[in-house]
Amino acid sequence: MQLIAETKLSDEQSRHIAGLIREELARRRISRQLLADQAKISISTLEKALSGRRPFTLATTIRLEQALGVTLRNNSAPIPAAHGVAPDELGFYSRRAVAWIEGVYLTLRPSFGDKDAIYAYRTEITWDDKSSSLIFQESERLDVAFTQQGFVSVPNPSGHIYLITNVHGQIRLIIVARPTISGEMYGILTTLQVGRGAQLTPVAIVNEFVDGDIYRWGSLMAGALVGSLPLVVLYAFFVEHYVSAMTGAVKE
Numbered sequence: 001m002q003l004i005a006e007t008k009l010s011d012e013q014s015r016h017i018a019g020l021i022r023e024e025l026a027r028r029r030i031s032r033q034l035l036a037d038q039a040k041i042s043i044s045t046l047e048k049a050l051s052g053r054r055p056f057t058l059a060t061t062i063r064l065e066q067a068l069g070v071t072l073r074n075n076s077a078p079i080p081a082a083h084g085v086a087p088d089e090l091g092f093y094s095r096r097a098v099a100w101i102e103g104v105y106l107t108l109r110p111s112f113g114d115k116d117a118i119y120a121y122r123t124e125i126t127w128d129d130k131s132s133s134l135i136f137q138e139s140e141r142l143d144v145a146f147t148q149q150g151f152v153s154v155p156n157p158s159g160h161i162y163l164i165t166n167v168h169g170q171i172r173l174i175i176v177a178r179p180t181i182s183g184e185m186y187g188i189l190t191t192l193q194v195g196r197g198a199q200l201t202p203v204a205i206v207n208e209f210v211d212g213d214i215y216r217w218g219s220l221m222a223g224a225l226v227g228s229l230p231l232v233v234l235y236a237f238f239v240e241h242y243v244s245a246m247t248g249a250v251k252e
Contacts, residue, residue, distance in 0.1 A: 003194045007057065007058045008055045008056070008057055008058075009055050009056045009057070009058065009061065010055070011055060012053075013051070013073070014049065014055040014056045015052065016072075017049075017056050017061060017064075017072045017073070018049065018050045018056075020072050021035070021050060021064065021068070021072070022050065023231055024068050024070065026238055027157070028092065028156070029156070029157075032046055032050070033048065034190050035064070035067060035068070038065040038067040039060075039064045039066070039067035040063060040067075041060055041063055041064075044123055045060060046064075061073060062077070068088070068092075069085065069087060070088050071087045084096075084132065085132060086132060086133035086134070086154075087131075087132070087133065089153075090133050090134075090151055090152070090153045090154070091153050091155040091156065092155040093156070094155045095127050098127075098134055098152075098154055099127075099204050101125055101134060101152070101154070101161065101179075102125055102126055102127060102134070102177070103124075103125060103211060104122060104123075104211075105122070105123045105124070105125070105185070105209040105210060105211060106120060106121075106122065106123075106209070106210040106211075107120065107121050107122065107123045107138070107207070107208070107209055107210075108120050108121075108207075108208045108209075108210065109189060109205055109206065109207045109208065110206065111207055112203060112205065119141075119142075119143070121138055121139065121140050121141040121142075121165075122138065122139045122140040123137070123138050123139075123209060124136065124137050124139070125152060125163075129150065133151055133152065134151070134152035134154070135149065135150065135151055135152060136148075136149060136151075136163050136165065137149045137151060148165045148172060149165065150163060150164045150165035150172075151163075151164050153162070155178055158229065159177075159178065160175055160176065160178070160187070161175070161176050161177075161178065161185065161187075162174070162175055163176075170192070172189075172190070172191040172192070173189070173190045173191075174187060174188070174189045174190075174207055175187045175188055175190075176188075176207065176209060179209075179211075182211075183210070183211030184208060184209065184210050184211070185208070185209040186206070186207070186208050186209075187206075187207050187208075188204055188205070188206060188207060189204065189206075189207040190202070190203070190204045191203060191204075
């Protein structure tokens, strides 16, 4: 087993792997030192292999595949991402890095059929240990048959959040910007609208997520105060006249 693990790859394989690693480092904007730490290899081993001064060994390649969550060898099966880290195709994010997205949201969007109607339903975003990624689940929709669920992609270079439903290759996608300071996420929904018969038409519409578990009491109380001020002013102005009128009407 030790002999197999220390087997050196060919120069051609090593050059191919080095190119893939440099591409991943640039795409993810991480340092070689961080990658070496995640793969639990020395930085000198990584530097020498990337520069071509020594070939990659099978053991080093496997550790780098596990750290990156991608396949570096042409004939190898995909390597699952480490526990607590999403797969590469979803953005390779850690659970701690996206904890701020988890929660229950009130979803608002215009109706496809009625221009004056607004659809409102519940969307919950949670971490799923089985898939090692964020997932979303819609509920409390009037059109229950069209309830959606799927995976959440958070690629760092994009700066946006993607809610993806993929059913037999048919994709429904929501793209939203990162939450505002008050917790809302605004974006666009793209899907297929059911037409006549079996006809499906691609459509897109604006979409909003409002933090569903937070009641902003400060804003609510401020609104209530502003609404009651005219009544207070009117009461202070008329109270003396009202009292004097009542007093004048009483016989001694």
